[in-house]
Amino acid sequence: MRTLPTYDDAVLLPGGSRLAVPADYGDLNGHLNVRNYVAIYDDAEWEIFGGMGIGAVEAAAGIGGVFALEQCLTYRREVLVGEEVSSHVRVITRRGALLHVVSYLLNHTRGEVAGSMEALEGWVSFESRRLTPFPDRAAEALDALAAEAAALPWQPQLSGSIRL
Incomplete structure (x- = not known):
């Protein structure tokens, strides 16, 4: 198991907004349902990417969007309904239209990292519906986040299944 x-x-x-896990995000076990982990990861990316010119505004305007291409999910700690969580994103690298990230689900109620989602994503032009290099502003912002992350005193343990 990866650490x-x-x-x-x-x-x-960089993280998305904090959320108290609502009852409708739970399942019959009383904890956060697996499908809603992905929703929380996704919502945080929309929020973070919005400041780079590749978020909801651009998607709604028909310009383009960040598409999920491959994901590797890890669950380590249970998250209960009512606990406060947020997703925080580490940019690993970007090349052309492709982006490699790891998002971490933080449980603020318990002070734990509950899980992670390593992902390969791509910028898709809505005009062509094909992968297209990230817009310059976004490329610069993503590259800066990757450089900041690379300088951190810890490195993520990656799955090995996603590489650029």
């Missing part, structure tokens, strides 16, 4: 960073390390990464 995850500490809560104190992961909380410093």
Whole structure:
């Protein structure tokens, strides 16, 4: 099993808004349903990417969007309905239209990293419906986040199944 960073390390990464897990995100076990982990990871990326010109505004305007191409999910700690969580994103690398990231689900109620989603994503032009290099502003912002992450004193343990 891959190890995850500490809560104190992961909380410093760019993150989405905090959310108290609502009852409708739960399942019959009383904890966060697996399908909603992905929703929380996804919502955080929309929020973070919006500041780079590749978010909801651009998608709604018919310009383009970030598409999921491959994902590797890890679950380490249970998250209960009502607990406060957020997703924090570490950019690994970007090349052309492709982006390699790891998102961490933080449980602020318990001070734990509950899980992760390593992903290969791509910028898709809505005009061509094909992978297209990231817009310059976004490429620069993503590259800066990758450089900041590479300088951190810890490195993520990656799955090995996603490479650029």
